[in-house]
Amino acid sequence: MRWIVTVDHHGGCIGLGEDANGVPARGNPEQAAALPTDFRLHLASGEVLFEGRCxxxxxxxxxxxxxxxxxxxxxxxxxxxxxxxxxxxxxxxxLP
Known part of the structure; x- marks a missing residue:
């Protein structure tokens, strides 16, 4: 599944992601705009570290x-x- 980090609250990972085949690939927010789902990655405490699209x-x-x-x-x-x-x-x- 294609995914791209568009907001980085930690530092250094803007554009990190994978292409549609699961291969690590960098992208940019313009490419992410075509993806249908927003996501957020959290620490166990609930703090948001990254936001993106997938x-x-x-x-x-x-x-x-x-x-x-x-x-x-x-x-x-x-x-x-x-x-x-x-x-x-x-x-x-x-959830699984």
Missing amino acids: GDIDADWWHGFEPLNYLWHPFRCRRLSYRRAGTQDVWHWL
Whole structure:
């Protein structure tokens, strides 16, 4: 699933992500605008470290874990929340 970090509250990861085939690839916020889902990566305490866009998590929840898996170890991200991009919908926790 394609995903791109668009807001970095930690430092140094703007554009980090993967292409549609799961290969690590950098992107930019303009490319992220075409993706349908906003996501946030949180510490266990709930603090948001990164925000970005990704493919449709509701249609493919398994691959929705990819940003979390990628940033789990280096930044201790433990939770991912998401919502439809361009809306003010409630943030949902990604659950297995």
